[in-house]
Amino acid sequence: DRWLVDKAADFILDLTGAGFTANSEVRWSDSTRPTTFVSSNRLQAKIYAADVSSIRNIPVTVYEPSASPSVSAPLTFRVVRYLYSIYLPAVVK
Numbered sequence: 001d002r003w004l005v006d007k008a009a010d011f012i013l014d015l016t017g018a019g020f021t022a023n024s025e026v027r028w029s030d031s032t033r034p035t036t037f038v039s040s041n042r043l044q045a046k047i048y049a050a051d052v053s054s055i056r057n058i059p060v061t062v063y064e065p066s067a068s069p070s071v072s073a074p075l076t077f078r079v080v081r082y083l084y085s086i087y088l089p090a091v092v093k
Contacts, residue, residue, distance in 0.1 A: 008053040015043045015062065017072070025063045027071070032063070052079045 013033075015026060022037045026045035033045040043062065051058070059074035 008049040010049050011047055013045045013047050013060070013077075015045065015060070017041060017043075017062065019064070020062065021064065021066070023065050025065065027061045027063050028077075029058045030061075055079050055081055 013026070018041050020037060020040050020043050024035060024037060024043055025032045026035045026043055027033070028045070028047060028051055033047060033051075036044040038044055056079050058077045058079065060077050061074045062072040064070045064072075
């Protein structure tokens with residue numbers, strides 16, 4: 001996902017996956033964020049304005065502190081200066 005650096009504000013990040021538990025923790029660049037367990041395939045994490053106040057790529061993972069702890073593969077959240085839209089011409093035959 002992406003966020004505009006000049007729109008820095010607290011927000012809730014929704015994560016969709018599988019195998020989440022009430023103990024799952026969302027990690028934002030290796031730092032745990034307040035996490036709400038919604039279901040086994042959905043988590044929510046509070047992300048702070050300071051987390052998105054500079055242009056960068058942030059790895060987001062889910063840590064599962066079970067008997068055999070695990071960390072998901074990272075997904076990248078991008079904080080950018082501009083969002084670009086590309087409009088392609090419609091071709092009608």
